[in-house]
Amino acid sequence: MLTIDFGPDGNVVIAGRLDAAQCPAAQAFLDQVQGTVTLDCSRLEYISSAGLGVLLKTQKRLMGSAGKLRLSGVNRHLQDIFVYSGFDKIFEIEPSP
C-alpha cells in the first residue's frame, strides 16, 4: 500500500511501500510536480529498484527545467539503498533524525 500527496507545508509526502505494483500511481503523481520539490520519505518504509526508477525519472525531468527533487526523512534502510544505487550522488538526501 502506498499513499502520495501534498502535505500542509507544500512538501510531497510519500508513505508505505514503493514497490513495482505501486510505481504507476507514484509516477502519475510526481509527473505533475514542478520546480524544486521536497519528498518527505519519513513514512516510506520500503523502496525497490522500480521505485528508484520513478525517483530518477522525476529528478531528470525536474533538473531539465532548473528544478530538483530533494529527499527528506530518509531512514537507515532507504539510505543504504540510495548509497548502493549511487543515488546519494544525484539527490540531496536528508536522513531522518
Add this chain to the structure above:
Amino acid sequence: MTAYRSFRRSFDSIPDIFALTAEVFASEQIDPALLPSVDLTLEELFTNMVKYSASSAAVRIDLAKVPGGVEVTLTDYDVEPFDVTQAPDADIDLPIEQRKPGGLGLHLIRRLVDCVHYEYSPESRESRITFRKTQAGASASDRGTVAGSANAHD
C-alpha cells in the same frame, strides 16, 4: 520448518508475496530487521521472472528458517536459463544525464543478501534461485563499505 506458496506471474502478486514473508517472519520469529532486504530481493527476482520470461506458469516461493536468518528459493517453470548471478553491476558513478531507470535490481541484491545461488535443469526447464539472509551476513553498509558483490557469486 519450510513454508511455500505459488504466485501468479504478475506485479499484482507482489503484495501477496510480502504477506507471505511477513507471516513466516512472525511465525518463525525471524529477526524483523532482515525483512526489508528479503522483500526487496524477492521482489527484484520475481519481477525479473515476470518481465523476461514467456512462461505462464506460477512461480513457487519457499522460505525456510536457518540459523540467524532465512533461506528463500524461487522456482520458475518452463523457462530458458538466465543466471542472475552473472549479470553485470550497474555503473552507479555515471552522471545523472547518462543514468537510465532500470538495471539496478540485481546490483542491489548482491549488496543486501549473504549469497545467491542459481541452478537450471534443462530436462525440466526449471530455474531455481536460492538466497540467504542472516544476521551474520550483515549488509555492506553495516560493515562500513559498499563493496560487497563477491559473496553473491558464492
